[in-house]
Amino acid sequence: MIDPVIGALLAGSFALLFAGAALHKLLDPARFHAAFTAYGVLPPALARLSAVVPLLELTVAAGLLVHGSRVGATAAGAALLVSYAAAIAVNLGRGRRDLACGCGGPNDRRPIAAWMVWRNLCLVPLLGVSVLPHSARGLQPADALTIGAGTAVVALLYMSLDHLLGRIQPRAVLLRRAP
Amino acid sequence: MTALAISNAVLWLLVLVLSAVVLALVRQVGVLHERIAPAGALMLNRGPTVGEPAPVLEVADLDGHPLRLGSARADGRSTLLLFVSPGCPVCKSLLPAVKSSRKDERAWMDVVLASDGDTREQREFVRTQGLDGIPYVVSAALGLAYQVGRLPFAALLDEQGILRARGLVNSREHLESLFEAKRLGVASLQQYFSGAV
Numbered sequence: 001m002i003d004p005v006i007g008a009l010l011a012g013s014f015a016l017l018f019a020g021a022a023l024h025k026l027l028d029p030a031r032f033h034a035a036f037t038a039y040g041v042l043p044p045a046l047a048r049l050s051a052v053v054p055l056l057e058l059t060v061a062a063g064l065l066v067h068g069s070r071v072g073a074t075a076a077g078a079a080l081l082v083s084y085a086a087a088i089a090v091n092l093g094r095g096r097r098d099l100a101c102g103c104g105g106p107n108d109r110r111p112i113a114a115w116m117v118w119r120n121l122c123l124v125p126l127l128g129v130s131v132l133p134h135s136a137r138g139l140q141p142a143d144a145l146t147i148g149a150g151t152a153v154v155a156l157l158y159m160s161l162d163h164l165l166g167r168i169q170p171r172a173v174l175l176r177r178a179p
Numbered sequence: 180m181t182a183l184a185i186s187n188a189v190l191w192l193l194v195l196v197l198s199a200v201v202l203a204l205v206r207q208v209g210v211l212h213e214r215i216a217p218a219g220a221l222m223l224n225r226g227p228t229v230g231e232p233a234p235v236l237e238v239a240d241l242d243g244h245p246l247r248l249g250s251a252r253a254d255g256r257s258t259l260l261l262f263v264s265p266g267c268p269v270c271k272s273l274l275p276a277v278k279s280s281r282k283d284e285r286a287w288m289d290v291v292l293a294s295d296g297d298t299r300e301q302r303e304f305v306r307t308q309g310l311d312g313i314p315y316v317v318s319a320a321l322g323l324a325y326q327v328g329r330l331p332f333a334a335l336l337d338e339q340g341i342l343r344a345r346g347l348v349n350s351r352e353h354l355e356s357l358f359e360a361k362r363l364g365v366a367s368l369q370q371y372f373s374g375a376v
Contacts, residue, residue, distance in 0.1 A: 034268050034271070035268065038266065038267075038268050040266075097329075098267075098269065098329055098330070099268075100268050100269070142184055142187065142188075145187070145188055145191055146187075146191070149191040149192070149194070149195055150191075152195055152198075153191075153194050153195055153198045156195075156198035156199055156201070156202050157198055157201070157202075159202055160198070160201050160202045160205045163202070163205045163206060163209055164205055167209045167212075168205070168208055168209050168212055171209075171212040171213070172212065175212070175215070
């Protein structure tokens with residue numbers, strides 16, 4: 001049993017995450033297609049699936065926001081997160097540490113890394129929490145503030161962490177190694 | 180209750196502003212890192228040593244023309260060996276810079292592309308990326324001789340067949356750092372910065 005505000009906050013944040021990810025992919029489909037095929041986890045005949053991924057993400061984002069479809073969207077979202085983690089883990093296992101991750105904005109060519117696998121695996125249980133039954137508390141105007149501002153803060157902190165781990169940490173390692 | 184509600188609203192506002200400031204700071208740190216990081220091609224500590232003669236290899240390009248890499252050249256030109264692969268996205272994004280560098284530096288340098296693997300796939304790569312006219316060598320021995328582990332990898336040989344610079348090249352800046360290394364007579368930008376010239 002969770003408070004409806006917590007549920008709404010989680011659903012809103014994950015919807016934002018999936019919608020953002022879909023937007024990045026839709027902005028430059030050719031680049032995402034190249035990254036998608038470069039992963040080499042699906043047979044070449046299924047390479048066209050790269051066009052479906054952003055649509056799937058958009059559907060998950062929308063589904064999370066509607067009460068009736070929340071459980072289905074959560075399951076689909078968790079499956080997406082786990083399959084991304086698996087695709088990255090498989091390629092890290094192959095030793096392909098310079099493979100472009102295909103995440104992030106148009107100019108982001110960061111390579112895949114182990115932290116991305118852990119991030120996705122940490123996000124899955126959080127996503128799972130959002131489908132726990134909500135307690136029957138009536139929402140008040142103050143709750144709108146908690147949900148709205150809370151989602152914005154979550155998004156800002158997520159972007160900060162993403163930037164720290166994805167951009168700054170690898171460079172900091174290089175600098176520390178430099179003579 | 181009113182006091183609590185107001186305090187809550189004020190706190191949310193402050194947390195929001197604080198998170199925005201944290202994001203701005205993190206981005207600023209990223210910009211600083213980009214500025215101070217050496218822009219040179221990353222040297223990997225294996226393979227032939229810079230400043231010593233490069234391994235001499237007889238290879239043939241995709242059209243069957245024989246090429247002798249690593250020996251002294253009678254025409255006094257240098258050779259840029261660039262290791263690429265059709266399955267490497269960074270290589271594709273680097274190719275326009277390679278083509279324009281080839282044009283800019285044509286007075287003293289030739290570009291030779293090197294790869295390894297299925298010849299049909301390589302021909303398709305040459306065709307789609309518009310690499311006609313640049314010698315394209317498919318040879319596993321060449322990659323082994325230079326101990327190429329990561330792509331795109333470049334090695335600059337001077338007219339005497341001496342290895343002048345080598346390293347992982349991800350951008351135009353990295354590529355140009357190789358030319359700069361030859362011009363300055365240093366093995367790498369790391370060495371240049373540490374003053375061990």
